[in-house]
Amino acid sequence: MAQHSQPQLTAAPITAPPSPRAGLHRAWVIAVVAGAAIVTAGAFTTVPGLLITPLHQEYAWDRGQIALAASVNMVLFGFTAPFAAALMERAGIRRVVVGALLLVTVGALLTSVMASPWQLVLYWGVLVGLGSGCLTMTFAALITGRWFARRRGLVTGALSASSHLGQLVFLPLLAWAVDRYDWQPPVVTLALVALVVCALVALLLRDHPADIGARPYGGGQFVPKPAPVQGAARRSVKVLSNAARTGTFWLLAGMFIICGASTNGIMWSNWVPAAHDHGMHATIAASLLSLIGVFSSLGAVLSGWLTDRVDPRRLLVVYFTVRALTLLALPHVLTASVQPPLIAFCVVYGLVDVATVPPVIALSQRAYGDDGPIVFGWANSAHQLGAGTSAFLGAEARDLFGTYNVVWPALSVVCLVAALMALTVRTQRDARPAA
Template structure:
């Protein structure tokens, strides 16, 4: 019996030697693959608008409704995904999410009506991809890493953009060459393959394999399944909802979502098509925006440590307003110097709003700050969903996106003013 006790997998004593290459890095790579895959699905709706409109004569607004539902559920799912991971385990949630994404993509490939696009792409893929966000990245990092947490969290958080950068030009070329269905089916099988990879290699905690977290000096037992996390998430929302700063932050992020991924990921390709630009060229420019977005987020984080986050937000939203106002004048059938300038400036301020808003949430709400930011991010997706639908509907009504760019420019100026009135302590 003594021998059985020593070799029990639940024994608190870890093996003495630790491998030179820690398994935590493999876990991070697998988690990154899941996030990259989910990120790829966010770029597809914009590529489908024109093909579906031409193939089935569906209104652009009907098609964009699926992207709107997807974005809203993506945002609403994220605050609860971490609680579910704490309760049933990271691996189970991630595998289930990828299977939902796979099912949604496969069913989309055989749809025959607009409501099916909403149900399959909007609901199934929205719920699945919503589990594979920054909350997933934070869960993996906190469990497996004692050192290098900032590096790993940053890398995993940027993986979604990496998925967009890697897949978007390929998807655009595939849609243009083979039609819209083969790329959707291909993405479904990519998600299925990654689900199998997660099932084989991802583990919830280092203790599951008798290891210490990377950089830890002592063995860390696996915590018991959490209870009440979802209740706390809701309670924080109720408390924050009684305060002014929450609504100012949420309002800014509604506008942020409407003027970034809401309009760009769903309407950039059809807007470029209106100006005679080839879909592959449009997709390449959108990928280039993603590159500068990642750079802008890093620079913004550095600036947030040194300057008032409110003033940074005012600058970012003002610059975004100016770029959107100028967009109809720089759009053309090809790539021009003016379009490159737009891509650079707009990209740099695209995700730059995130670090200042996180800083303000933490300053105003202390230990509840991360949860408040999670709900603020849900507001971001509500704005994105509304913009995806209303932008496409406006195109159907007015025959162009001109009114869309002007309206978004105006509300960005409103956000720039809102940032100045957030009452946050000067010290962190």
């Protein structure tokens, strides 16, 4: 039986549990602020898809060179998450989030004055990737785990939606601005937005309900704040080592590799160029991607609600199967103008786009207990590894074959594989090590 050991935590001394306060629980304010940070990070992840064509035209850089920066960004976005979760438990959530937003601001500002492909990889790939990687669903899992005893699935779904809400809020405006003013002003504007959100986080975000003398939302008892966890990086690696001895982890990670490859990996970096190949204007293509983001947000919230009520494995089977069918149909509905079949694709694909996140978080928590957020962080790293690979290979396939039409059926097939994998996931917290 796999043992998931935890470091001994020393509770901060509390003289007496406070009485519940009437009115809006502070947990909802914390969730909104966390959502704002995730929205901002989500907006940064969509920008590379808008830059491929302008940078290719301005600097004559290969699409593969430009997509490499997006791939590095996505991989670091994922592999930062588990270390960021452990760092938040040591240094505090608010400090880490503020630092992350400052890092993406610096990376974006430096990108606006770059002149070589390696600078794009360093500034956008590395700096923005590291900063935005701290603001993933691992961060959301910590917020929901500390601040909510009830409605966790619903809040997880809402925070999952926040990432794609960044598309809804920023993407059409960014596409319009790139078309009208070139690509540098929108990048600088987004950096300034990150600074504003950074100030909001510093003012309103708190690490734990005990910081303000409150109970978790729906909790019957006051929960003392744990002492800072030492050895953040060491703990992340140890959790990975323990989880890697279980078959459950490899199933979750494998599904998320496919999930990343078939969603943000291919869409955020290659959707606009693929639509452009069919004669569609970049602003219209970005608006359609924003429409996907709208229904992704709705789908994530609905999935969170369903996760509280339905076996998460069954939900994943449905989500991956529907995604496979939509990707298979995409080459036949993607045209120069917006037609009803293309709108239907955006709606259906969007509904299952981020819907996989709440079930995977729930399975991670059920299988690994208190280590669940960090285990999910490592699974999310696999997600971004798949995303980064797909972003790069998708652009390379376009350069090699002159079309994206070979990409969509391949991704459809692997989504069906993920659906089969979901059927075999074990949900017991004492999942045994794989032989």
